[in-house]
Amino acid sequence: MKPNHLPRALAIALLPLVLAGCKIEDIPGLGPDPRAVARESEAKAIGGACRHAMRGLEDCYVLNPKAPKALVFAGWKDMDEYMRSNKIEGVPSVLGQNAAEKRSTAEPENSAGRNRS
16 A cells, blocks of 8 residues: 555545444434425324314324325324323314304304393
8 A cells, every 4th residue: 555545544444433423313314304204293293183183083084185194193192192191181173163153153142242232
C-alpha cells in the first residue's frame, strides 16, 4: 500500500465500528418511510376515535375505506382497553343523525317559548 492510500484504508476499516453504535433509524435514508409511519398513526387514531364515539368496527371501516383495517382495529382495541381500565364512557356520535332528528330535538325548546307569550 502506498502511504497516500493509508488514510482511506483506515477510514474504510473503521467505518463498521462507527456504524455499529448507530441504530438503523439514526442513519438518514435507512429508517422507515415517514409517510408510512404517519399513515399507520392516523389509522390507529381513526380506530381509537371510532371506539370513543361508540361506533362498531364495521361502521368505522365503511366510513374510512382507505385506512388499513388491521391498524384501525389495533387503534380501536387499544382505545377499548384504555376506556375499560379507566372506566370512561363513550360519547355517541352525531354523524349518523340527519337534520330532521336534530330539528325535532330543538323544537320542544322553541315551541315552549312560543306558548308562554
